[in-house]
Amino acid sequence: MSCTRLGLSLLLLAALGWTEDEHGSEHASHPKKKGPDHGHWSYADKAQWQLEYPYCGGQMQSPINIDTNSTIFSPELQPVVLAGCNLDPSEQLSLMNNGHTVVLQLPGSLTIASGYPQEHRAMQLHLHWGSPAGPGSEHTVDGRRYDGEIHMVYYNPSYESIKEAMRQPGGLAVLAAFLQVGPEDNVHYQPLLEQLDEIQEEGKETAVAGFNIEGLLPTNLGRYYRYSGSLTTPPCYQTVNWTVFNQTVLLSKEQISLLETTLQGDDDKDLQNNFRLTQSLHGRKVLASFQAALSPRRVPLPGAGCPPCGDSENQLGLSLQTADVLAGLFGVLFAVTALAFLIYIHKQRSQNTRPDSHPKPNVIYTAATTDENAV
Numbered sequence: 503m504s505c506t507r508l509g510l511s512l513l514l515l516a517a518l519g520w521t522e523d524e525h526g527s528e529h530a531s532h533p534k535k536k537g538p539d540h541g542h543w544s545y546a547d548k549a550q551w552q553l554e555y556p557y558c559g560g561q562m563q564s565p566i567n568i569d570t571n572s573t574i575f576s577p578e579l580q581p582v583v584l585a586g587c588n589l590d591p592s593e594q595l596s597l598m599n600n601g602h603t604v605v606l607q608l609p610g611s612l613t614i615a616s617g618y619p620q621e622h623r624a625m626q627l628h629l630h631w632g633s634p635a636g637p638g639s640e641h642t643v644d645g646r647r648y649d650g651e652i653h654m655v656y657y658n659p660s661y662e663s664i665k666e667a668m669r670q671p672g673g674l675a676v677l678a679a680f681l682q683v684g685p686e687d688n689v690h691y692q693p694l695l696e697q698l699d700e701i702q703e704e705g706k707e708t709a710v711a712g713f714n715i716e717g718l719l720p721t722n723l724g725r726y727y728r729y730s731g732s733l734t735t736p737p738c739y740q741t742v743n744w745t746v747f748n749q750t751v752l753l754s755k756e757q758i759s760l761l762e763t764t765l766q767g768d769d770d771k772d773l774q775n776n777f778r779l780t781q782s783l784h785g786r787k788v789l790a791s792f793q794a795a796l797s798p799r800r801v802p803l804p805g806a807g808c809p810p811c812g813d814s815e816n817q818l819g820l821s822l823q824t825a826d827v828l829a830g831l832f833g834v835l836f837a838v839t840a841l842a843f844l845i846y847i848h849k850q851r852s853q854n855t856r857p858d859s860h861p862k863p864n865v866i867y868t869a870a871t872t873d874e875n876a877v
């Protein structure tokens with residue numbers, strides 16, 4: 503496990519002088535209880551966000567659809583390594599329903615130690631989901647929307663404050679992973695999901711004992727997409743260096759259902775479909791830390807409709823690659839064997855035609871068999 507435990511001391515957001523942005527954002531702020539200054543945007547009017555929040559109409563917006571055929575392999579992109587994420591159970595973390603999502607506050611001692619040009623410190627994580635009627639990830643891959651998506655938000659501490667970082671290019675880093683229905687409960691998500699019924703109403707808050715935060719992410723943090731984008735909620739600051747992991751996180755059907763049906767948002771309605779539609783790239787490039795050529799998407803298989811996400815697809819990609827290598831290897835072995843056999847036949851014929859040679863019919867077979875039996 504790449505995660506190593508750092509100091510126990512918490513670097514609380516408050517200690518950094520952080521105060522909530524006037525508009526609030528589950529991506530970059532510590533949400534407060536609903537009040538006069540509560541951000542009044544909603545997912546129902548997301549087409550109107552840019553009227554009040556101009557950045558939402560910008561040209562570096564998130565989320566995006568990741569067209570895997572257009573991604574660019576970048577060998578400089580090193581695996582993401584987290585540090586300090588195995589939080590002690592004595593640490594109490596705030597878990598809140600802010601009306602737009604469920605937010606877990608994270609200590610700044612949790613960092614991204616590698617995978618970005620500089621270290622980033624954690625702020626919070628939150629989730630996006632759909633409804634029983636359909637999936638709700640924010641990013642899509644080759645047009646496919648997944649059941650849900652986790653966003654782990656970090657800031658660049660080289661800026662004077664989190665508030666400053668979230669407004670500056672490269673000030674924020676978000677680790678994103680797709681949530682997908684799998685065969686069994688994901689125990690890493692239980693600390694969050696089992697508390698949801700305590701924060702059903704907007705503004706409700708509870709405490710969660712520290713646990714291993716890295717367990718919420720995929721096991722493979724080496725294969726991911728990277729691009730420059732924005733917060734996916736108002737004020738849509740275009741300051742996020744995104745990481746979207748290729749491997750998905752599997753939750754049981756019951757766990758996904760719990761997420762989709764427990765919380766309430768504005769007007770006491772079910773908090774569902776809290777995802778923004780994908781935004782235009784406007785010429786932006788999406789980098790990949792891995793060679794997309796190894797992905798199964800380039801090898802159409804009967805009935806294979808999945809983009810290159812999830813364990814099964816990854817394994818399929820590796821097995822296809824292995825099959826190619828083995829086929830080549832056997833081809834070479836066959837050619838060498840055939841060549842050796844031809845040379846041997848040629849030698850035998852040469853010997854047999856030499857005037858002083860003694861014919862030894864079947865000698866090689868007889869002798870070899872005898873030797874083998876004698877051993």
Ligand SMILES: [Zn+2]
Nearest residue numbers: 529628653734
């Ligand atoms: Zn988000």
